[in-house]
Amino acid sequence: MMLSPLAHHKRLERVELEPGLTAFCCPETGGHWIPAENYWRWRSTLPATTVAEASPAAEAVPVSEFDAAVKLCPESGTVMMRYRVGHGQSFRVERSHTGGIWLDGGEWEALCGGHLQNSMHLIFTAPWQKVVRQQELDAVHLAQLRERLGVELLEKIQVLRRELAEHPQRSAALAFLNAQA
Structure with a gap:
């Protein structure tokens, strides 16, 4: 029993x-x-x-x-x-x-x-729990960015990030974004 x-x-x-x-x-x-x-x-x-x-x-x-x-x-x-x-x-x-x-x-x-x-x-494995911890950290980071940048700008940046992920001129685009205006 x-x-x-x-x-x-x-x-x-x-x-x-x-x-x-x-x-x-x-x-x-x-x-x-x-x-x-x-x-x-x-x-x-x-x-x-x-x-x-x-x-x-x-x-x-x-x-x-x-x-x-x-x-x-x-x-x-x-x-x-x-x-x-x-x-x-x-x-x-x-x-x-x-x-x-x-x-x-x-x-x-x-x-x-x-x-x-x-x-x-x-x-119950270490690799699974490591991924869970990373997911939690990513969620906190995203929430902080949303608070600092606002929803609209964050969404635009996320779209750009996806577009640049496989773009052949990714480095040039990132250098342009990082350049001082």
């Missing part, structure tokens, strides 16, 4: 998230516990694919009220580590030292909507 990491008095109920992927759902919070062996067994049945980037049209799930809560592994009772998903999603998922994964209510659907469910194991 496994108890929910959130509603500690509630027993997790067996569910099938996808054909062949057995998980356990908290009847009170809608969260899902995916034991590591279940994830890897399911994953091994999938065709070999490259890792998909989050779909730009994917609808981001609102951050759960439980996102900041300390969660205990239903299998071992130890504190789980949090990892940012990034790639268009603002929530974090928890992973136990057993390899099991906890998703708050709605997060599985958000991963599926962003085509990230098949590569969930990569979220």
